[in-house]
Amino acid sequence: MTTALRRYPVLIALCLAALFMVVPFLIVLINAVKSPAEYSEHGPLSLPKGLYLDGLKDFWQRVDYGQKLFNSVLISGSVAALAAALSVLNAYAIGIGRIRGRTWVLAFFVLANMLPQEALVYPIYYLSKQVGLYDTRLSVIIVFTVIQAAFGTYLLSSVLGQFPREILEAARIDGANKWQVLWRIVVPVSRPTIGVLLVFFFIWTWNEFLLPLVMLISNDNQTVSVALGVLQGQRLMDATMTNAAALLGVLPAIVFFLVFQRTLTRGIAVGAVK
Amino acid sequence: MTVTVEKGARASRKSRHPGPRNPRSHRPRDSYALFLLPGALAALAVIVVPFLMNTAVSFTSWQGVGDPKWTGLANYRDLLDDAEFWASFRHSLFMVVAMAAVPTLIGLVLAAALFDYIGKHFGTRIATILRACFYLPQVLPIAVAGIVWSWILAPDNGSLNALLKAVGLGSWQQDWLGDPDIALYSVMGVMVWVQLGFPLVVFMAGLQRVDPQLYEAAELDGAGWWRRFWHITLQQIRPEIYVVLTWCTIAALKVFGAVYVLTKGGPGGATDVPSYFSFTTFFEKTQVGYGAAISTVLTVIILVLSLIGLKLQTRAEDAEEGARA
Known part of the structure; x- marks a missing residue:
């Protein structure tokens, strides 16, 4: 008692x-x-008397929120898929191929992942202008594919380093070449880890702010984060509009959270332990 | 007969495992390097080249157009005398407190309480739901978190001030983000809220690998909750603590979005941080060389901290494995 x-x-x-x-x-x-x-x-603390949705509707139309959502989904989805593919290729060479100098290669990817984006942002901005990729969604996709893959390589290499050798050996005896081993055996067996990477890459890219802010200046290309951040920075929103913006920004995050909750918490544990 | 078979077997074993000096043994291994090629080229173009360019530009005076003018260490010498630079790094220390130290401490206590108190006495379901509540801010884009909080902390009709008034503490009302004496602490508070979920989830995962018998034995010996926390929990999940401290410290040094959305470094530079300082130097003042120098200093600090963190983590893991063996 x-x-x-x-x-x-x-x-x-x-x-x-x-x-x-x-x-x-x-x-x-x-x-x-x-x-x-x-x-x-x-004031802000009273419960609403009725359901007033015009504020949300106004805000949606004013910032063309549908377009922003589409841009965010396009960019984050592409980055997740491409970065996961790149991570698998890198990790296959490091974790299973055990190429010479792999410790150094791995150290490079770890450091690349730690690097602050501030140390890359101006040259990326400058170079993308030179090659005509400035203010395109493609430029952001390329940059984040590489940045996220640096983390994915690090995580997946240690997972693949413990891949059961007997399975690989058996496949080789059956005459499978390296591509077939990768595609038919390594990828299916590591699907849980790759799934974690996909979810993380998607959410991380969705939440990115600095590089998209610099790279995407036209309204048609901006992501949800950038559009809302810029609006807030201009300090032009009244209370109702701010709340509409906040709610529309929060909703996708809550949806991801509910859909991916299990993968997220499992993934953080995997990522932290190795 | 038996002798020949044995000989043959030995010979074939030998040829299947050629010595390390044999050049043929490298060939199958190194053709794996081809798989690294796309990743290496991409990293070269997006990370290595820009990083080297940025470092080179930090030794020049450049407005972003025309040719950079080589000035050697002039930018770095200017940084040493720049009060704004020192202030931004001082604020970084505050961010480390708010994003690494405080969330780690609170996260440890919460994780231990959720894991071996709530989880054991009320079921893992409640523990999971509570953990989800703490983790939720982590999936929110920082720009959105900034909008939410800048409105809650607004001086007129903001929720926090309205709440203080409603409970009769009207005199405590503040311009939370607009007062130079308070703004930094308000941003810190928001960052604790944002960051807390990460340590909590990592620590709860770490606790799962702690041997429950340790707790039972300690309980039998009459150790209270606090002593078990101190002598078992903290010791057992030390690798996780180092990981969390390293990651959160780096995240704190990189913090940009929150400052951009909440205060824009203001009022009067009261919440300026290195990443925001370099951003404005690059894109508003267009002193690209100087901005590059700021970001290079930031990079060096982060890389040194990463190496220390990795070292501590490996040592803790080795020590743990040694203790188990």
Whole structure:
């Protein structure tokens, strides 16, 4: 009995802390569906009287939010697929091929991953202007494919380094060449790790800010993050519009979170341990 | 007869495992290098070349057009006298506190409480739901988190000020992001909120590999929750602690989006950080050489910290494996 009494305060404290973490989301939700009149009369903490969706609709049309969503999906999706493919190729050479100097190659990818984007951003901006890729979604796709693949190579190499040798040996005896071993055996067996990489690359690219901010200046090419960040930076939004922007920015993240929750938490564990 | 068979077997074994000096043994290995070719070329074009260019430009005076003028170490000498530069790195230390030190400490306590208190007494389901709440801000784009918080912290009609007024603490109301004395602490608070989920999830995963018998034995010996936390939990997940500290410290040094969206480095440079400082120097002041010097200093610091972090992590893992063996 005494232990039960002692247990509940811990649970209650943790629930309160968790509530504090999600309260900003709830505040955004209740205010995004309030009319400007209601907001100015009752302030941000009152519950909405009705469902006012014009603010969301106005904001959607004003910033052409559908286009921004499409750009974000296009860029993040392409980067996830391409970076995962590149990671697999790199890791195959390092983890299974055990090429000479692999420690150094791996160290290079680790350092490349740690490098601050500030040290790359101006030359990338300058070079992309030279080759006519400035302000294109392709430029951002290329850059993030390489940056994300640096992490993927690091993670996948250590996973493939422990790949059961007998399976590879058996396939080789059956006459499979290196491509066939990679495509028919290594990729299917490592599908869980590749899945984690796909999810992470997608969300990381979705959330990227600095490079897309510099590279994508025209409205038609901007991602959700950049468009919302720039709008906020201009300080031109009233309260209703800010809440509409916040809600529309939060929703995709919550969808990803619910869809990928298990992969995310499993993946962080894998990534941290090696 | 038996002798010949044995001889033959030995010979064939020998030919299947040629010595390391045999040049033929390298050939099958090194044709794997072809698989590295696309990745290596891409990294060369997107990372190596830009990085070298940036480093080279840091020794020049350049406005982004025309030819860079070689000035040697002049940019770096100017940096030493630049109060804005020192202020931005001082603010970086505050960010390390907010994004590495505080989330690691809170994350440790939360992870231990969720794992061996809530998980054991109330079921893993509740622990998982609570963990999800703490992790949620981590998947939010930082630009969106910035919009949410800049509006909550707004001076007029912001939720925080409205809340303070509602509970009778009206005198505590502040211009949270607009007051130079408070802005940095407000940004720090937001970053704790953003960052907390990462250590928590890593630590909870780490706790799963701790032998439960250790806790049972300690409990039998009469060790309380706090002593078990100190002597078992902390010792067992030390590799995870190093990983988290390294990653979060690097993330703190790189912080850009939050500052851009919340304060734009202001008011009056009160929340300026190196990455934002280099960004404005590159693209607003177009002093590309100087901006490159700032980012090069940042890079060197980050690389040194990464190496230290990796070393500590490997040592902790080795020590753990040694202890197990």
